[in-house]
Amino acid sequence: MIKLQNLRKDYVVNKKAVTALKRIDITIEQGEIFGVIGHSGAGKSTLIRCINLLERPTQGSVIIDGVDLTTLSKRELQKARQDIGMIFQHFNLISSSTIFENVAFPLRLAKKSKAEVDSRVNELLKLVGLSEHAKKYPSQLSGGQKQRVGIARALANDPKVLLCDEATSALDPMTTQSILRLLADINRKTGITIILITHEMQVIQEICDRVAVIDNGEIVEAGKVAEVFLRPQQEITQEFVAQVSRFEWSDGLLRQNFSSQATGKETRCIVRVTFLGEVTFQPIMFEVLQRESVAFNILHGTISRMKDTPYGQLELELSGIRADVDRAVATMQARGLDVEVIG
Numbered sequence: 001m002i003k004l005q006n007l008r009k010d011y012v013v014n015k016k017a018v019t020a021l022k023r024i025d026i027t028i029e030q031g032e033i034f035g036v037i038g039h040s041g042a043g044k045s046t047l048i049r050c051i052n053l054l055e056r057p058t059q060g061s062v063i064i065d066g067v068d069l070t071t072l073s074k075r076e077l078q079k080a081r082q083d084i085g086m087i088f089q090h091f092n093l094i095s096s097s098t099i100f101e102n103v104a105f106p107l108r109l110a111k112k113s114k115a116e117v118d119s120r121v122n123e124l125l126k127l128v129g130l131s132e133h134a135k136k137y138p139s140q141l142s143g144g145q146k147q148r149v150g151i152a153r154a155l156a157n158d159p160k161v162l163l164c165d166e167a168t169s170a171l172d173p174m175t176t177q178s179i180l181r182l183l184a185d186i187n188r189k190t191g192i193t194i195i196l197i198t199h200e201m202q203v204i205q206e207i208c209d210r211v212a213v214i215d216n217g218e219i220v221e222a223g224k225v226a227e228v229f230l231r232p233q234q235e236i237t238q239e240f241v242a243q244v245s246r247f248e249w250s251d252g253l254l255r256q257n258f259s260s261q262a263t264g265k266e267t268r269c270i271v272r273v274t275f276l277g278e279v280t281f282q283p284i285m286f287e288v289l290q291r292e293s294v295a296f297n298i299l300h301g302t303i304s305r306m307k308d309t310p311y312g313q314l315e316l317e318l319s320g321i322r323a324d325v326d327r328a329v330a331t332m333q334a335r336g337l338d339v340e341v342i343g
């Protein structure tokens, strides 16, 4: 488990302190994929570099499996860092070394025998699908292949944690997908904890279990990806969600012509229905509305997936006898749909 407690980082620029991080409190569970999303300059790189103490926090603790890294001696820290692999946006490979030697590098630093190095490097190259490229140099590989080398190198000493610093930002969308799939696969097979930073919501949606949104050096929103994604509270989170969802958080076009009306026993209202997980595939909503004789208009809708979880979201205009509409909403809620009356 990783605990960042009351972390703060100030840089000194022209004798003046610039606060890059403040009041950071995050707990990351063993084996989860945790994403941090934020705009440029929000403090993401500083945050991830504080986890392995490439940047030393000005204040606060970085506790990994009960050990506060900020209290360790240089030698102890060096040892602790063997449990923390890292990959980078621009791969940081050694251009004058072969792919084999790039992956072997951390093993040689850890003084492994030649036989151990050979066997481990071959195993890692196989894992990332680059066995045939062992003798090539980084310049002979594509961006995606270079990142695969980065991943193999980061995993060489079998770390417990993998830090990903904008690992897919330099890659095209297809290559991004394949690298994210590889990371998710490694996480599933080995149980390694992955922490990644990104400015792309698609990356979070694709592989993360939980997400924290960072703005101006502070975590402004955090939680399970599905929850943050479907109910973004902060404006900045809503902007990130809009990158991947065509769902309008402001009024949709059709809604502009709508005003909730009630005449006598009749009522008209707008509801937002959220389907998450298996219920996405069940015809609950239409069944209930039909049974209760509630008429509906679909104003807006989206369907997609978060990591392995399918989800859908619809905005509907409901009209009918008030008691029927109320009962339909209550029944849908009781059957596992998230129904919110929004207008």
Ligand SMILES: Nc1ncnc2c1ncn2[C@@H]1O[C@H](COP(=O)(O)OP(=O)(O)OP(=O)(O)O)[C@@H](O)[C@H]1O
Pocket: 011, 012, 013, 018, 019, 020, 038, 039, 040, 041, 042, 043, 044, 045, 046, 047, 199
């Ligand atoms: N070495 C440094 N010295 C001084 N200021 C720094 C240093 N590194 C970062 N900063 C400042 O700290 C703040 C956070 O920067 P950081 O690089 O962590 O943000 P980021 O979210 O990773 O941005 P980007 O996505 O553009 O890399 C910024 O105001 C930046 O100018």
